[in-house]
Amino acid sequence: MPDFSLADWVLLLVVGVAVSLLLLLAVAVAVLLVVAAAFVVAVAFQGVWWLAARAADGVRQLAGRRPGATAATADARPGVWLACHTPVCGHMETLHERTATGALACRQCGQTVTPL
Numbered sequence: 426m427p428d429f430s431l432a433d434w435v436l437l438l439v440v441g442v443a444v445s446l447l448l449l450l451a452v453a454v455a456v457l458l459v460v461a462a463a464f465v466v467a468v469a470f471q472g473v474w475w476l477a478a479r480a481a482d483g484v485r486q487l488a489g490r491r492p493g494a495t496a497a498t499a500d501a502r503p504g505v506w507l508a509c510h511t512p513v514c515g516h517m518e519t520l521h522e523r524t525a526t527g528a529l530a531c532r533q534c535g536q537t538v539t540p541l
């Protein structure tokens with residue numbers, strides 16, 4: 426046991442507490458940095474995902490993926506997009522035209538649907 430005076434012990438205690446607090450502060454800052462980095466990566470990933478989804482939507486629209494979308498430009502008759510539940514149309518949305526009786530007739534298979 427070294428021969429320390431009371432002032433030495435007090436100084437040693439103060440320095441020890443200060444170093445411990447600094448180490449705790451450093452650990453806290455490191456944890457905060459890691460959490461912030463994970464947050465930034467997550468937000469960036471979401472942004473990239475959102476951009477990719479928007480780009481995919483744009484490509485789909487440019488390609489005219491919707492059935493009849495390209496035909497609609499050639500066939501300018503007005504129509505209503507509705508799901509057609511016949512085996513021919515397979516529950517897909519097709520253009521329907523209003524008939525003289527007020528029903529809607531599928532342009533692909535001719536099935537009439539009475540609007541609600």
Ligand SMILES: [Zn+2]
Nearest residue numbers: 509514531534
């Ligand atoms: Zn149909």
